[in-house]
Amino acid sequence: MPAIERMTITMPVELAETLRKTVAGGEYASTSEVVREALREWTRRRDVERQDLEALRAAIRTGLGSGSGLPADQVFAELRARYAAKS
Structure with missing residues (x-):
């Protein structure tokens, strides 16, 4: 298992609430798991x-x-002529 380092992060209240709801809903075991994913x-x-x-x-x-x-003008002129001939 890789070494684990503890970190503290700061986030807007809305994101923190989303994390808590996600964990409370059972999708993840912890907020750390959500952040890692x-x-x-x-x-x-x-x-x-x-x-x-x-x-x-x-x-x-x-x-x-x-x-x-x-030159772009030449390319576009040739394309226009090609498409005009098909019409």
Whole structure:
């Protein structure tokens, strides 16, 4: 079992009441359990966001390294012409 460290946290009254109600309702054994689960979820979400950001950065690097681009006006003109031809 990992080492346990006791911490004191401060939160708005509304959140504290939600924690107490959740424990009183039997969903969790303690407020600490609720906070631990919330922190695990926050950590997972943050890791996913970091991975997404790195993937975006890699895509940008790939795009920048792929050669010169086309002017946006040219691209949009070609798209408009394509869609106009389909109508």
